[in-house]
Amino acid sequence: MNGAELLMSTLAFEGVELCFANPGTSELHLVAALDNVEGIRGVLVLFEGVATGAADGYGRMAGKPASVLLHLGPGLANGLANLHNARRANSPVICLVGEQATYHRKYDPPLTMLQSIESLVSSVSAEVLTIESAGEITGSVVRAVRRTMGAGGAGRADGNGAGQPGDERPGARMLLPMQPGRVVSVVVPSDVSWGQVGRDRVSVAGDSAAGERTSGEAANMAGRAGARPGSEAVRRSVGDERVEEVASILRSGSPAALLLGGEALRATGIRNAVRIAASTGAKVFADVLPARMERGGSIPSVERLGYLPELALAQLQGLSHLICVDVREPVSFFAYEGIPSSMAPDGCAVTHLAVWPHGAGATLAALAEAVGGASSRSDATSVTVAAGVNGKASLPSGALDAGKLGAVFGALLPEGAIVVDEGVTEGIFAYLASEGAPEHDWLCLSGGAIGQGLPLAVGAALACTDRHVVALEADGSSMYTPQALWTQARESLNVTNIILSNRSYQLLRMELQRFGIDATRTEAEGLTSVGRPEIGFAKLASSFGIESTRVDDAGDFATVLERYLKTEGPTLIEAVL
């Protein structure tokens, strides 16, 4: 057995089933190892940003990490933007980066960059482990996987949720420190991969008893590492004292709101938050771009904070207390003259509760008990609407626009769908119109780096093979990582891609106007227009063998969408708006 086989065996033993790969020469022994190890397989992508975005989607839906395999510094660089998104979504991801052989690095071979791979990957990683010898393989891999699941991360953000003081910057107000996230990176030199590991450690490749022994040793070596992901305990609430402290704020009667993010946006968390609100008069908001929100069906609907700071400021106006549950204090994505950076009003106290790995769900349950919230579902503010004949009877017709598209989408969205929303400006209508659809998951661009949607759909579909994924995708954003469509086809994934084709970076045009810049002038208009030449998205998808249709009529959109939602394998609708 060589080091690569030991590494892949350990990953598989720790429950990592997939390796999204776009390898190069320095990773070939790791590729070969996938043939010799049971329980983990490779998924080929054509560009590293697809690998990392897919791992994010998988992590959000599976609740455990997939791995990615990247080629040296430049391959890693191509995957960084979606690793950033994964960090901001708090998705578990194991990032394997192949490195030159330990003895070869000093020769500065052509693919070497001016800074180390470790330096580059630390921009997105909770922890970076470099394996310098065979003896470190199992310990590092076990530590990495368990770290993604919440073990051993104390020090940077231990999740007590007490507001983590220590940020003494002027103007800071209960700001949470930067969160490390759950991307853990392992740098693997090629001689570690091809080197033989001692027979006294592991005797036979693929021998599960040997695998267990190895991982048992490894768990000891990994020190602070906790239980295996498969046996993960339900995440615990923050302490009773802390819950009581927050309960007393809510009972005080001064204007308060709960802001839900992370695991607080699962159905039970939302229900408990609504119970708390009913008992105390507090408002409830959802994070602006949640990583994963359960909604529809009987799940109470929760108002999301607006993306534009003017909206968020209005939503939070008048509050004395903002209780952030597994989410950062809301801040503007960008700065604008005369608009504050922080969205909480002056004088509003911000309290952080249940920062991951503390359990947001358990904490909200405890808080609901503490404030004596009713347990009935009567607090639900939305009504389930069956997507059936009634819904379809009122479908819009005529020239397609974002509003009509949203209405059709909301009426047809099937039970159990997973919606990947990178619709940017045009996607909001679909979000609003699907509030009453059957239960589904809604996945947003938490990190703000576009080019995530199509890859995210790949990972979500692989995590939940029995569910249908719908990717709402802005045209400009889709062109960052169109290669994801190829992997959708290769893996026959049940993904319906809807390209919202408005031929512009509409968000930037809106922002230009907000800055008082004339968006019709040559360069301003030109650099926000993707319509010259027009991109034929249906044709693009068919170049990868994906069934696709271009529509500009609302009725046609409904007909095609209904059909594609029942089609096996990937499909694409070019929706001309």
Added chain:
Amino acid sequence: MNGAELLMSTLAFEGVELCFANPGTSELHLVAALDNVEGIRGVLVLFEGVATGAADGYGRMAGKPASVLLHLGPGLANGLANLHNARRANSPVICLVGEQATYHRKYDPPLTMLQSIESLVSSVSAEVLTIESAGEITGSVVRAVRRTMGAGGAGRADGNGAGQPGDERPGARMLLPMQPGRVVSVVVPSDVSWGQVGRDRVSVAGDSAAGERTSGEAANMAGRAGARPGSEAVRRSVGDERVEEVASILRSGSPAALLLGGEALRATGIRNAVRIAASTGAKVFADVLPARMERGGSIPSVERLGYLPELALAQLQGLSHLICVDVREPVSFFAYEGIPSSMAPDGCAVTHLAVWPHGAGATLAALAEAVGGASSRSDATSVTVAAGVNGKASLPSGALDAGKLGAVFGALLPEGAIVVDEGVTEGIFAYLASEGAPEHDWLCLSGGAIGQGLPLAVGAALACTDRHVVALEADGSSMYTPQALWTQARESLNVTNIILSNRSYQLLRMELQRFGIDATRTEAEGLTSVGRPEIGFAKLASSFGIESTRVDDAGDFATVLERYLKTEGPTLIEAVL
């Protein structure tokens, strides 16, 4: 005038004409400034890797920098791999990265990564300048542009070429320190962009007199900055003493070779190297993947070092002296058990001569004089072959393969063509077959990070609007940055793209075999195959409005290539091998 306008004015004044852009909200004032400033325009790309690869292509052919405009850390990350390639090609590039407003950064807004933008961009930059206030704009921009042209870079690699000792690592032998390259990065916070600049500094936007005054001041502020790029002097030789030292090595009669890279591979450099060889018996080699090599016509042909270490070792066998002219000591791209990292044989002394910004051309001329080289062209080892009736008469027919494709390519390549070679395994035949074509430039993937070819063609075509660009592109590599085709169409660039479609990462299959791994096993085969599903490259190109054809016959390839080489605007041939 605001900071953004001052910045763009200064760039334009320093001779920077293009800004390859894929901006976001934090860069919008810089976008707007392009409307108010003469002499610089924006070129929209759909993905940052296209911007940076295009700037590399422009820099190689124009000999001066274009700028790129990238959005925060994640946008920069998307452009890093091709900035790495630009650094390895020693291309001048100004990399502008928009940053959050200075006061907004501490709020950790969603697009912020765990490490600073400066940390990330230092992996590819000779220098990183962060503009913290309006007063720093002109000085920083002037310094940045002049640094790309060779001013003020002393300290990291001053180009004296004396072998730069100081590398005391075991086994190191006259290794050149890591070269900083000519990518200079400027980080621009959005409040610097939108802030007004004092009227005493610049009175009117677009007023060239004011512009001159500003830049005059700026030049003083920039300190070590040298002359403006437009008035750049011919690069000087290394000193006479150093030339004489190398001349005496060559005259000694012990087996020696010149290895040419960088600016040594322009026609005059090659001619002088061949003169030196004729006088001294030295061999002449070209770098394995030159950034830009002038060849064809009456330019003597020079043997390139092989990519595989076995080949390079055989080529350099028996040498006592290797004189590296504007190029690093040759090392293997990757490590293999039992094969040395360095390609020069044991006991061979390696000497570095004329490292940029010293002039390789002037140095080779001086060296040729010193060794008494003949000045006639009779040393040329190649013969000019007119690409005309004779060439075409012997064109191959039948099922297309890489050899036949190369033969057709070599016979039809027009005078003055610029060939971008990311053909990887299948492109080598075209290289060999075009040795006798009319004079042309050949551009390689110096940094080894695939995804460069199609963007490089964009930049080369914009630098040389009167020449025809031919991009030889491997199918796997082309799928890294296919968005470049859209910009080719948008800008109506004269580029003929030839996709070498063998439906595999053939290089990796070869490497698997070299490692003794069975390349037909499930994962090894699967992760090196891009043929399931097959990609329809002609269809893909037509989705961007590009004229394209799929061919699998050598005669059809010749017919289509001949037509496309005379077509205005971009075209694409899907060559099925």
